[in-house]
Amino acid sequence: MPPKKLKESIIFLVKIGIVRHGTQSNSMLLDKAKFILKHIIQRKIFLCPKDEIGVILMGCDNSKSNSITELENIQELCRVQVGNWNLIESIEKLQTTNQNYSWMEAIYAAIEYINHECVDKSERKIILLSDFNEEEDVVSQFQMDDIAKTLSSEEISLIAIGERDLDNIDKDSQTASEGLLMSVLREIGGQYLTFERAMSDVCFYKRPSTKPMPWYCQMELGNFHIPIAAISKIPTEVKLPKMILMGKTSTPDMPEQEVPIKNIAQWTDNNRTIHTEEDIIRGYVYGGKSIPVSDETEKTMTPKTNEKCYKIHGFTAKENIPMEYWLSDGTYVIVPANESVSAPFYSLVQAMVDKNVIAIVEKVYRANTEANMVALFPSIDVPNEPWCLIEIGLPFERDYGAIAQRPLKFVMKQLSKEQNDAIDDLLTSLELPEAVDDDAIDINEKYLPGYMPDPGTQHMWDMLAARALKPDKPLPPIADDVKNLLEQPEFMKEKCKPVTERIKNLFSLEKKQSPNTRKRRKSKEKDNEQSDNGDVFMQSVKTDERDITKDNNDKSDNTISILNACNVDFDEIGDI
Template sequence: MPPKKLKESIIFLVNIGIVRHGSQSNSQLLDKAKFILKHIIQKKIFLRPKDEVGVILMGSDNSKSDSVTEVDNVQELCHMQVGNWNLIESIEKLQTTNQHCSWMEAIYAAVEYIKHECLDKSERKIILLSDFNEEEDVVNQFQVNDIAKTLSLEEISLIAIGERALDNIDEDSQTASEALLMSVLQKIGGQYLTFEHAMSDVRFYKRPSTRPMPWYCRMELGDFHIPIAGISKMPSDVKLPDMTLMSKTSTPDIPDQEVPIKNVAQWTDNNRTIHTEEDIIRGYVYGGKPIPVSDEAKKAMTPKTNEKCYKIHGFTARENIPMEYWLSDGSYVIVPANESVSAPFYSLVQAMVHKNVVAIVEKVYRANTEANMVALFPSVDVPNEPWCLIEIGLPFERDYGAIAQRPLKFVMNQLSKEQNDAIDDLLTSLELPDAVDDDAIDVSEKYLPGYMPDPGAQHMWDMLSARALKPDKPLPPIADDVKNLLEQPEFVREKCKPVTERIKNVFSLEKKQPLNIRKRKKSKERDNEQSDNGDVFMAQSIKKDEKDITKDNNDESKNMVPLSNACNFNFDEIGDI
């Protein structure tokens, strides 16, 4: 088991005053800082409710006696606490002041605040938000080594957020405050972000990083065994919070108190008799007959002879495993369990690449569970990824009918060469860029697994936040930046424009009536044809019947017999049958 991750203790250093005498406070910068603080605290509320948060204001109107830090114009907005909606409301009410303060003084004040407030063991971070434009004579009063040593002794990491991007700026173009900040960050391994970058980074709720849990087994190839480790390529999605029913109750001490409603399961039979859970045996109903399955029966139904295994049954050509056979929702990355077995493992991977084959494997995840069939695809020469085998589940033959698709060969044979080429070009224009393209590296990284946020989950978080902060107002519409997640990328749209024009020219579109109207017209025409044929047939049959009647009358007069000898059937016997 990996070690349990420590909780985070984040202290926000927010500049609400001025950093240079004679300048004016920047309200736009404060609004950006509010946006960042609000979304970080919201993430803590939803995803990491045990993490603690503290806020220190630089440039506030206070005296030394009112603050734990005992530094002029530096005051804590709150004590260290878990994220909550009241803290977000307090942050939204912040206003700018004309008080002077430097971030260097605030760093020492934040360290004293951490010593006073953070008593439990935690991962400590300071997020500093300012424009870093202090005067040079103020900056010269502080030393890089002193600030770095103070942070390092308390094991505090520093993240600075400023207005300008300092990575691509020469040191001569930096202000004295920015140069001091970058030196401190370099000493302690800190991080620097711009306000725009930080705002786009905290806006969306992404999947939290988790430490992979490897699955160990021995891969069998005949009499040859290789210890392997399987790691899930895609971590599990973050589940939305469950709804909790609340009810208002009143007590003499606390009127209008909201308490959660607990659901108690009850089972009743046809006679409305209530039974407890101990009296219940679950089962199935087939053909109107209940088939009970007790816990003992479940244990007897589970396989007892299966052992944990990973056995290669054979190899097949890669084209024999098309994408329509890929059954599993996710995939595993198979790597050697340790360095001592890396040589035979990578020799197998290289041989599979050379022969262009895929391995068919029987996998039993744990003892006494059902066996599954999987395919192993070799993966080599992928940037920033090791050589490995990619495991993808396969269906059994009896299950393939449920996922089989209708073949498109008949439709493809009807296309001309020009139409077929246009379809190929359209599919090519819809492809996302590869990471090897230097001009598209930044673009391609946005479409890696786990990078794009879930629009549905993001909208749910936004609605919950709006309802918590403004319970009496109607819910806002879907945000535009959430809608943009579902839009086609601009560079893909530009690539598709000329191809779509070709599609319009080579394919002719005909307006057709809906299928139900066409069926109704065909059936009506069929009925009309049958009615017309029926009229002709009736006219012919009437004439024929007239002739037959005349002929029968003539024959009857010639061959008349007594009625008593015409039929010997006794109708009275019908009642006795």
């Protein structure tokens, strides 16, 4: 079992003052910093509620209050605490000042603040947000080796966020402050981001990275046994917490307060006598008689014959398992359990690739559970991925009818060559580009499992945050960033545009009324005529009957003519 992940303790160093005498503070830079802090704290509230957060302000006037660091113009906004909405509201109220500061002093203040506040063992980080434009005589007072050594000795990582992209700027074009910062980051292995990059990264609340929990078993192939490890390829999405009903209550001793409402299950019999869960014995009713089944009886009724196994029953050609047979919700990657069994495992993978076959496996995940059938697809020579077997679930014959689709062979036969070629070109245009350059690699990575966040969950988090921070205001509309997740990429639109134009010209759609609509319309017209000619209705009954008979004959003639004019071969449909 992998070691338990430590909680994070993040200290934000936020610039609200100035770094040079005679300059004005940048309110736009503070707004960007607020945006980053707000979204990081919201992510901690939703996904990592145990992580701790502290905020230190650089360039504030701390003459009226005592500070832990006791440094001039550097003060902590709050004590280290878990993420909460009150902290976000305090950050939104921050205003710029004209007090001077330097980020080098703030680093030492943050280290002292961490040692004072972070008592429990945790993964400690400092996120520094500034424009890094201090004067050279101020920068010269600090040494890179001293700053890096202090951070390394305290096991504190550093992430810096600035205005300019320093990775693409020559050292000669960097300010003295930027040069010192990059030297420190290179020495301790830190990270530098621009405000724009950081804002785009924190917009979406992604699932925190965790170590996979492998499932170990013996893969049986005849008399051979190969120890394997199965790892989930697609992580489980984070689920929103369940809604909790709240009610207001008050007592003479305590003021009005909100408390959660607990649902208590109660059962009543024919005499309306209330019974609690402890008095209930579940059972079945057959033939008018109640058959109680206690927990002990239910355990004895459960069969205990299945053992944990992963048994290969045979191999079949890959084309015999089309995509419509792929039934499982997730996908597992099968790799050897250790290096000692890698030779026979990879030999099996190579043999399956050479023969172009897949394996049919009986899988029992845990003892005394039902068996499932899965298919193993060999996967080799995939960039950044090891040789492995991909496990995908298969349906039993009794379950296939629920997912079976009606074949479209009779429709495909009626397409012309131009129409068939247009459909093939459309499918080709929807394929992702090959990874031949950096842009193509970035595009392909966006569509890997777990890369893109769930738009529905993201929108729900945004609405919950808006309701928590502004309970009296209406909810905002869907964010543009969330909408863009559902938009087709521009390069894909350009590729599909000429093909879609061809399809519009080759395929024509005509709006037709259903037979029931036509019958209702004729019936309505007939009722209107009868209401208008109510005086002569009795005299024209026999004539109407003859007309109706004639109309029915005309309808049957029209139906036959329609069938003759239709291009669909109904005989072929019946044979399928």
